[in-house]
Amino acid sequence: MSRSRGGPDRPDVIVVGAGLAGLACAADLVGEGLDVQVLEASDAVGGRMHSDRVGGCVIDRGFQVFNTAYPQVRRRLNLRELRLRPFTPGVLVHTDRGRLRLADPTRARRACHGPSSPGPRDLAALALLAGRDALPPAGRIKHRRDRSTRAALAAAGFSEQFVERFFRPFLSGVFLEEDLETSSRVFHLVWRSMLRGTLCLPTAGIGAVPAQLAAGLPGSTIRLECPVEGLTDDGVLLGGGGEATAPIVVVATGPGPAADLLPGLTPSPYRAVTTYYHLCERPPLGEPTLLTDSGRRFLNTCVLSEVVPSYAPKGHGLVATSVLGDDTPGRERAVRSALAAAYEADTADTADWELLTVRTVPEALPVMLPGHALSRTSRVGHGRYVCGDHRTTGSVQGALASGTRAAREILADLHDGRV
Ligand SMILES: Cc1cc2nc3c(=O)[nH]c(=O)nc-3n(C[C@H](O)[C@H](O)[C@H](O)COP(=O)(O)OP(=O)(O)OC[C@H]3O[C@@H](n4cnc5c(N)ncnc54)[C@H](O)[C@@H]3O)c2cc1C
Incomplete structure (x- = not known):
């Protein structure tokens, strides 16, 4: 039975942002019969979990791994369909x-x-x-x-x-x-x-995770390339003009846009990361294992094509190496020489590698100091809710759990007549 209450031309709930948190929230509300519209600024779902193709390689939005133990992952995803390939257990x-x-x-x-x-x-x-x-x-x-x-x-x-x-x-x-x-x-x-x-990667790239969540929603739920510029009394202002109305709005953006859209919200501090993607003729390590550096010249490096062979064209190796912060002049060259030492290769070998692309994510993970609240309410005003990893912990589990909590609180408020 439908619990729809938005009216004939408007949804019950607008969710701003189709990252993991927004998708999880939408899925739970749709599951309870509500009419939900997800408005996403970019041309794809997934937010920070996104993959695209560059030079015949699968490039994730920065190096990331998928953990099968997260309770939300077990609850929401069909792991078999993701065709997961494991990393070596250890480093x-x-x-x-x-x-x-x-x-x-x-x-x-x-x-x-x-x-x-x-x-x-x-x-x-x-x-x-x-x-x-x-x-x-x-x-x-x-x-x-x-x-x-x-x-x-x-x-x-x-x-x-x-x-x-x-x-x-x-x-x-x-x-x-x-x-x-x-x-x-x-x-x-x-x-x-x-x-x-098990730490692993989906064969089609990390973006396959949000893609699977999005595929579980009714066809017209998500509108891409639809940035929200502000909140109004009865809905949202759309970029390029126009409004969309709904009695309930959930802001499921990253922390920066959330603070812009919800002026009372304190912006959460975040940490940035840069990943260099190199293509090489011969993979410098013949196993799917994460390599870290006790000299801390980089965070970690991995031959991604050893984890998922189809991440690189046949006969090539794709190496992902991450560093803290931004890509600054000369940094990639320094990383290359550190990689020669770490992979026990000749400097000349890594000098020949092709720099395929660089991914910097300025708001990659929230700062989580002692006292960090593991979960915070989504309620921020009458009919206004917020979710995202900045309300929980910076992880797939955190983002999904935050979306779950927002949906639970909305359903409780509807039940009690508070919205
Ligand atoms: C490089 C990197 C590595 C990581 N590694 C791991 C890992 O190994 N394991 C792990 O568990 N987690 C990892 N994470 C963290 C995990 O990816 C995030 O915690 C999670 O994806 C956050 O999801 P979210 O929905 O909260 O936010 P986001 O993914 O940021 O989604 C927000 C969405 O809102 C949209 N949006 C923003 N503004 C607007 C607007 N005005 N109007 C409409 N839409 C808007 C954005 O385009 C985006 O799609 C990693 C993150 C990064 C960046």
Whole structure:
């Protein structure tokens, strides 16, 4: 039975933005019989999760991985249809004393090996951390004491040397910050999901994830290239003139546009990341493994075509390498020479690589310091709601959960006659 209440020519709900949060919110409202219109500024759904093709390669909007353990992912997505290809469970760390391999202690008999392997104290702490984070329900982790990730790792018994050599370079790529200042609750939740799930990529690119969510909505729900410029008393102002009306508006944009559209909203600080995509004749590493750098000259690098061969034309390797912040003059050259060392190749080899494209995402992940609220209400005014990873945590799980919460609060308010 339809619960539609917007009227013959107008939807019940306008959702501004077709990123993961907006798509999840729309899906839950449509599932309850509401008439929903999603207005998206760009020419595609997905927001930060987007893939396009450059020079015969699949290029994601910055290097990202897909984690199968997220509860929202399990609830909403058909994983089989995504044709997922896994990364090796574990990472390689380039150190000045050679390459260290760290495997997931819950899946590999030898958790670490290489010339600078950690001692028994760090190995024991690694196993203990795996048990403490992977086994209890997520709800229990959410109520643990919050502090910086650095303080939590010290309390977990890791030596400073191991933290510097492994955790700091690895987690810089996860949280886009180098000081291990991120909330320990967020760290433990992410660590838990890494231990419990598989890191992988969809064969068609990371954009296949939002594309699948969008395909589950009725055909006319999403309007692309339809930027919203402002909110009115009974709907939204459209870019290029015109209005769209609805009793309920959900702002599901990134944090910057959300603060512009909802003047009372405090803008959330975000972190930027740049990914360089290089095409090479011979892949410099013959396995689908993430490589980090203890010298922190880059965040992480990966031969994407070893994870998904169709990311690059046959006979070529596609290498994605990320750095914090923006693409500045000379940076790509410095990255190339750091990659020669990390991949144990000749500098001449990486000098021959073709720079295919660069992706900078200025608002990539929210800053999540200790005390960061893991979930905040979507209600911002009468008939006005907000969702997006800036209301939860910077992740696929966070964005989807935020959209879910917005839909739940809207349905509750409708039920109680508050909108
Ligand atoms: C490089 C990178 C790597 C990442 N890696 C991972 C990872 O490995 N694992 C993980 O879990 N998460 C990762 N993330 C985070 C994850 O991608 C985001 O948390 C999530 O995609 C955010 O979704 P969202 O819906 O909140 O926002 P967005 O994706 O930003 O969606 C907002 C949408 O609103 C639209 N919009 C904006 N303004 C307007 C307007 N005025 N009118 C209409 N539409 C508008 C935008 O075009 C966009 O489509 C990564 C992010 C980046 C950038």
